[in-house]
Amino acid sequence: MQTTAVAAASKRGKASPLTDEQKILLFRNLMLAMALDRMMMRVIRAGRMVGFYHEGGIALAPGVAAGTFLRKEDILWPHYRAHGLAHMLAKGIDVKLYVAEHMGREAGCCKGRSSFHFSFPQDHVFGLSGNIGANFPMVVGYGFAAKYKKTDQVVMNCSGDGSYGEGRAHEALLISALWKLPVVFWLENNGMAQHSGEQDLFPGKEISVLAAGYGIPAMKVDGQDLFACAETALAAIAHTRSGKGPIFIECRTLRAQEHSVGNLNNEGPVKRDQKLMDEWKATRDPLKIAAARLIEEGLLTETVFTEWQAEADKQADAMDEFSEASPKAMPSVEELYTQVYAGKGN
Amino acid sequence: MTDTRELTLCEAIREAYIDEMRRDERVFMMGVSIQAGSFPHTKDLTPEFGTHRVVDTPLAEPAIAGAAIGAAQEGLRPIVDFMYAGFSYYAGSEVFMQASQYYFLHGSQLPLPLVFVGTCGVGRRVANEHSTLPYGALIHHPGIKVCMPSTPYDAKGLMKAAIRENNPVFFLWHTSMMSFKGHVPTDDYVVPLGKADVKREGTDVTVLTAGMQVHTALKTAEKLKDEISIEVIDARSFEPFDRDALFKSLEKTTRLVIVDEDFERAGFSAEISAQVMEHGYDLLDAPVKRVCHPNFPIPGGYMDVYTMPTVEKVESAIRDVCR
Ligand SMILES: Cc1ncc(C[n+]2csc(CCOP(=O)(O)OP(=O)(O)O)c2C)c(N)n1
């Protein structure tokens, strides 16, 4: 593997810093994330979802890696692709409540009133915004609060390459560097934003070069390699937790399908190459890559793979069933009027 | 005789773009993924106009809004497509301050011809950012014109007027109306900004509205036609607002209901109610009634369909003013 992260890890000794248990945890998290992604696609295609869904496909390894090693009190802003399900389940959040939110149910994590927004404040995951790039100013606030309260919380700030077009991304890099905030800028770069390719989005292929301008260290990693992403996440979390300030991680990943369900699949005026995307699905699927590694290391067999896969699919289906069983949230206008402002402060 | 055919709302907007870009070299457009066509109104424009006139930009709304101001000051006539109007809020300073107030504050010397475009509208279960209608906030800031069509005909005509206008214009279109069909002439025509349109004549009650809610009002008028004769006025443009057309209608009906998909508080309907109170009090036989979005953020889930104006709510307001 040719990533800086792995190079860094191997400097500390030949072996991966990941324990067998961690590898299996990561693997099963990815399996579940991909099963959830498939379930969400079935639900939206069946017309049972309210709002949007943006398929994760073979791009979920970075999210799983970003979430798996976070503590409960660490702050996570998940990348919106696959609606952050991979990141959040890896952090140990009960994501069935977010599945129910997508289906407009009373059991939803935002009482069924948000379509695709989420909020798990007790888990230090505060929300999602329909406006891409809304994460950046807020992560400055999370980092500021951690320093102010003298905690060792880490802020895992995940977003796509498209979000780095926004000025607020650059403002957040500036302030995080200036104030040495504990923010991981975790970029999941698939070389695309909506129907535009990277040539129309950024001058150059690597966005992590931005970090150097602010004196922020940066690492690049193959986003299809779950364990490489995880090693990088561990290193990034250790860096920020030890008070060294922000760090920038660029995971290179792939979008092997359209931007969102039922949408075009173009780069500018040109249709994308279906053959290439099919080839990616066959050869660059992070679950297949990770499985091959585990089998090689004697940690997994084909039979166990099939068993775990079935379990993951069952778990995903159970979240769908849980959501379906909850009533559609349809409070009255009068009731909603009581929900606009919080009660008395102190 | 003019040639007309059925076009969708988005096709009508697209036709206005094509006409105006052919007519005037200075017209160009910028936005996120407009070349592929995030929405059909910008689809397949590059073969004729090239990627230098139909420009895909990074996600950088403040930069492209500000770039439009700069390009306009240097003699171009930019169109900036924000995709969802809610995304334009990132460019609040450029829209509300720089574009709107530039001309007046700098001695009324240099016109600022540019068009901001954004889609909006409640009822698609996608919550605030992808629904919010900014016209109330926009008209609060003098210096920018604001319009929203309710038919493909008006869409083409208003867009042409907006592109030819010498002031910033925010052109809004309702996402749910993307595929609404209607007749559109092939001829060159404009729908002037500041001209309302009577979409249905009536004698008992005037319903003033715009955009998608014109259709809610028309449905209500049809439902009540044997009982109450309802005149439906489509404002088409919020600023300038055609107060003469409204007052002419009120002279006849003496009753007014305003249907406004935007928030009730301090928005278009509040503004018009105040204007009627100040300048048309004697025309009224009943207090003005409003049907608006309630004063809470636009929810998603299964809620927005009934939190927004509905035929039932409009009917009830009409019955109230007739009592
Ligand atoms: C402020 C804003 N501008 C534009 C959009 C429309 N939009 C939604 S997702 C998206 C692409 C984001 O690309 P990226 O951050 O790279 O994530 P990816 O979809 O590639 O995973 C765009 C342009 C938006 N939601 N918000």
Ligand SMILES: [Mg+2]
């Ligand atoms: Mg991307």
